[in-house]
Amino acid sequence: MTDRKVLAEYRYALHPIDKGYNRRSLYINLGSKEIKEKPVTDMMIDKFVGGKGFDLYLMWHGVKDDTKWNDPENEICISFGPLCGNTSYPGSGKSIVTTISPLTGIPVDCNVGGHFGPYCKFAGFDAVEIQGIADEEVIVFIDGDKGIVKIMTAPDEEINSHVLAEALHQEFAESDDKMQQVSVVSTGQAADHVLITCLNFSFWDRRRKVARLKQAGRGGTGTVFRNKKIKALVVKYSGLKVDANQPADLKTLQKTGLKLHKEIQAGDDSQCRMHQVGTVHLTEIMNDYDLLPIKNFKYGQMPEAKGLHSNEFRKLFTQGMADGCWYGCSLSCCKAVDQFKPRTGPYQGQPVCVDGPEYETAGGCGSNICVWDARDVVEINFYCDTYGVDTISFGTSVAFAMECYENGILNKERTGGLDLSWGNADAALEILHQMARGEGFGLIVGQGVRRMKKIFAEKYGADPQFLQDIGMEAKGLEYSQYMSKESLAQQGGYTLALKGPQHDEAWLIFMDMVNNAIPTFEDKAEALHYFPMFRTWFGLQGLCKLPWNDIEPADNAKTDEPAKVPEHVQNYVDIYKAITGKPLDKHELIRQSERVYNFQKVFCMRMGRGKRIDDIPPYRAVGPVTEEEYLSRQERYDNLLKEKIGIDPAGKSTAAKMELTRKYREDQYEQLVDAVYKRKGWTPEGVPTLEHLKNIGMDLPEVIEVVKRYL
Amino acid sequence: MKVLKTYPDKCIACHVCESTCSSLYFKEDKPELSRIQIHDETNPPQMNVCNQCRACEAVCPTLALAMNKQGVVLLSRNLCIGCLMCVAACPIDSMRPAWGRQNPFKCIACGSCVKTCPADALEIVEE
Numbered sequence: 147m148t149d150r151k152v153l154a155e156y157r158y159a160l161h162p163i164d165k166g167y168n169r170r171s172l173y174i175n176l177g178s179k180e181i182k183e184k185p186v187t188d189m190m191i192d193k194f195v196g197g198k199g200f201d202l203y204l205m206w207h208g209v210k211d212d213t214k215w216n217d218p219e220n221e222i223c224i225s226f227g228p229l230c231g232n233t234s235y236p237g238s239g240k241s242i243v244t245t246i247s248p249l250t251g252i253p254v255d256c257n258v259g260g261h262f263g264p265y266c267k268f269a270g271f272d273a274v275e276i277q278g279i280a281d282e283e284v285i286v287f288i289d290g291d292k293g294i295v296k297i298m299t300a301p302d303e304e305i306n307s308h309v310l311a312e313a314l315h316q317e318f319a320e321s322d323d324k325m326q327q328v329s330v331v332s333t334g335q336a337a338d339h340v341l342i343t344c345l346n347f348s349f350w351d352r353r354r355k356v357a358r359l360k361q362a363g364r365g366g367t368g369t370v371f372r373n374k375k376i377k378a379l380v381v382k383y384s385g386l387k388v389d390a391n392q393p394a395d396l397k398t399l400q401k402t403g404l405k406l407h408k409e410i411q412a413g414d415d416s417q418c419r420m421h422q423v424g425t426v427h428l429t430e431i432m433n434d435y436d437l438l439p440i441k442n443f444k445y446g447q448m449p450e451a452k453g454l455h456s457n458e459f460r461k462l463f464t465q466g467m468a469d470g471c472w473y474g475c476s477l478s479c480c481k482a483v484d485q486f487k488p489r490t491g492p493y494q495g496q497p498v499c500v501d502g503p504e505y506e507t508a509g510g511c512g513s514n515i516c517v518w519d520a521r522d523v524v525e526i527n528f529y530c531d532t533y534g535v536d537t538i539s540f541g542t543s544v545a546f547a548m549e550c551y552e553n554g555i556l557n558k559e560r561t562g563g564l565d566l567s568w569g570n571a572d573a574a575l576e577i578l579h580q581m582a583r584g585e586g587f588g589l590i591v592g593q594g595v596r597r598m599k600k601i602f603a604e605k606y607g608a609d610p611q612f613l614q615d616i617g618m619e620a621k622g623l624e625y626s627q628y629m630s631k632e633s634l635a636q637q638g639g640y641t642l643a644l645k646g647p648q649h650d651e652a653w654l655i656f657m658d659m660v661n662n663a664i665p666t667f668e669d670k671a672e673a674l675h676y677f678p679m680f681r682t683w684f685g686l687q688g689l690c691k692l693p694w695n696d697i698e699p700a701d702n703a704k705t706d707e708p709a710k711v712p713e714h715v716q717n718y719v720d721i722y723k724a725i726t727g728k729p730l731d732k733h734e735l736i737r738q739s740e741r742v743y744n745f746q747k748v749f750c751m752r753m754g755r756g757k758r759i760d761d762i763p764p765y766r767a768v769g770p771v772t773e774e775e776y777l778s779r780q781e782r783y784d785n786l787l788k789e790k791i792g793i794d795p796a797g798k799s800t801a802a803k804m805e806l807t808r809k810y811r812e813d814q815y816e817q818l819v820d821a822v823y824k825r826k827g828w829t830p831e832g833v834p835t836l837e838h839l840k841n842i843g844m845d846l847p848e849v850i851e852v853v854k855r856y857l
Numbered sequence: 858m859k860v861l862k863t864y865p866d867k868c869i870a871c872h873v874c875e876s877t878c879s880s881l882y883f884k885e886d887k888p889e890l891s892r893i894q895i896h897d898e899t900n901p902p903q904m905n906v907c908n909q910c911r912a913c914e915a916v917c918p919t920l921a922l923a924m925n926k927q928g929v930v931l932l933s934r935n936l937c938i939g940c941l942m943c944v945a946a947c948p949i950d951s952m953r954p955a956w957g958r959q960n961p962f963k964c965i966a967c968g969s970c971v972k973t974c975p976a977d978a979l980e981i982v983e984e
């Protein structure tokens with residue numbers, strides 16, 4: 147047992163939840179050691195719903211226009227949403243984390259599994275808001291059984307998550323058979339030194355007898371956490387039952403959940419095989435369609451990708467387990483590699499349990515850097531998680547560094563002796579260990595692509611335009627792992643995403659590129675309105691996106707709008723009404739999201755960003771930057787010149803054809819942005835109009851005040 | 858393994874077994890709350906009851922379902938969080954939901970229905 151001093155303590159009255167809401171949030175200031183409750187008002191529920199909505203509302207009133215990520219007033223907010231924690235409908239255990247990101251300078255939001263969110267909610271709060279910087283290392287403990295919140299000293303030596311989370315489960319559980327009643331949020335050593343970091347949310351796996359870790363991955367949340375001198379947040383709650391949310395209509399909730407359980411039971415083996423392999427079922431599909439990122443997004447397909455085929459991971463994943471990151475998730479996608487023995491680093495040879503890899507990790511830490519051995523990907527995954535590094539930003543940042551190495555911008559002298567040739571898994575792992583130790587070239591890579599571009603241009607005289615073209619970041623955040631070159635809609639889906647290029651706002655590649663279902667700018671704009679709004683809703687409610695369309699009803703293809711999965715949309719309407727007792731239909735569902743989405747947009751503007759120029763992608767996301775890229779798909783690009791632009795490519799140099807292609811594609815992107823802004827109710831500069839804000843009910847005075855600065 | 862064995866050829870579809878079961882465990886005489894269910898649309902009737910195959914045990918996220926020493930899969934009410942994943946996983950639809958209540962239910966081969974069956978259509982056997 148670690149010897150801890152209590153620095154501050156707050157006792158609160160326990161009371162049952164009322165139809166999904168506690169109607170209070172928890173505020174903790176680590177600097178002043180103030181702990182208090184704040185009321186959750188009717189206005190907050192009506193306009194912000196919960197989850198990301200509450201996070202952003204609380205943060206808005208906690209930070210200033212010029213707050214930087216490491217200012218004391220920056221906040222880490224974690225909220226859960228009214229539907230979060232129900233055990234009936236698959237994918238209902240998500241927490242949403244927001245903070246001012248060290249990578250982007252604007253709010254980042256991450257949707258993460260694990261038990262922390264549901265347990266905090268049942269402990270009595272609709273959101274946890276953490277502000278200030280502690281004088282010494284601390285943990286925060288929320289005892290949901292006794293109604294006590296404590297800030298405690300944290301003399302713990304290990305901060306790496308797979309060690310610390312497990313130790314804290316043991317310390318705070320009443321007994322060995324109640325470890326599942328605790329959940330821990332932590333990060334790792336790298337978060338003390340670099341920016342591309344994450345938070346790990348734990349859940350106790352009763353079969354494996356180990357603390358599993360799910361990541362709030364994007365935007366450097368771990369770095370903010372460590373800047374506040376937090377080693378961990380711990381929650382304990384023992385009263386979980388089917389009606390812990392006190393739903394208005396338990397029977398409908400149960401029936402809707404069971405319907406989906408049965409659908410998954412019947413369909414998963416022939417659809418996405420989430421039970422067997424989780425999200426890595428995508429690697430071979432993406433490779434088949436030329437969409438798997440390879441060599442820093444140069445190419446989408448290589449024969450070597452068979453090494454990352456889902457069957458290779460299936461051999462490593464323990465099969466036949468109930469692998470949900472929250473109770474009641476029969477989709478059970480969070481796979482684990484048991485008894486894995488790392489071959490490098492401080493835990494070399496020690497058997498560990500590794501969560502994942504997920505598809506994004508296989509893409510970022512595998513194909514994008516040409517690491518084709520699934521075991522190497524698992525090892526990078528393990529160290530990223532335990533050190534608190536985001537596997538997506540890590541993969542994209544290392545891929546960028548490797549391409550710079552290939553082009554002579556970097557060399558062994560500049561990397562401190564590291565050979566950053568494509569596929570050098572040892573070098574990628576060493577970069578990771580350097581991030582944890584706070585030394586060497588790992589510190590440069592850990593700043594992320596945007597800062598690397600600046601450093602390489604200023605220090606090594608690299609061509610800034612080339613770096614801009616190949617540096618796969620927008621708004622300061624690294625792209626996630628899909629090729630968007632051949633899908634204009636996905637270029638928008640990525641680059642228009644409010645927090646930066648993450649696929650969770652829109653994934654339109656198949657609709658656009660494969661099925662040609664959204665051919666016009668207006669069609670694409672409609673998709674780039676609907677899907678980001680629909681997907682935002684998961685973050686308001688505390689839900690996971692995967693059970694929406696990674697399993698589909700058997701007759702889904704026969705519906706009017708199969709891409710929307712209409713039956714599942716109705717399920718969400720039904721469970722919202724069953725839990726909250728409030729009216730909702732599929733239109734009001736979108737409207738709920740629209741309010742929060744536009745609030746987040748205005749929040750970015752308030753922080754000096756959110757302009758049209760922030761929505762411009764690097765050209766690598768749009769078309770071929772180098773001659774080798776053009777020549778590798780020459781027939782495709784030549785055909786495009788002929789058919790779309792009306793220019794005969796015969797006799798033209800590759801350079802000339804590339805220039806014509808670029809001009810065309812960049813112009814197409816600009817036209818797309820015009821159409822999307824118009825559909826979203828924004829000006830051509832990307833500013834929400836006052837009329838639109840009034841129409842959707844997001845015309846709060848503080849919002850209007852910011853917007854008026856831009857009109 | 859201890860199992861309630863059924864003999865459909867002997868069953869006269871009197872539904873006494875269902876009354877016995879639901880009255881014993883739910884204090885209500887309702888067929889939908891019985892752990893054995895008799896479907897008399899066919900001849901002979903279909904007698905649906907748990908065969909202790911353990912498919913439900915494999916998917917339970919809280920380890921609330923486990924086979925006891927007698928070879929019967931039992932549900933721990935303390936551990937069950939009512940997710941109903943076991944209901945979907947049951948290959949013969951013998952794990953049943955109790956709508957509006959916490960726990961699903963299944964036959965635990967207690968033999969009460971054997972005693973009240975007037976046609977000798979039920980028997981507890983070791984397999």
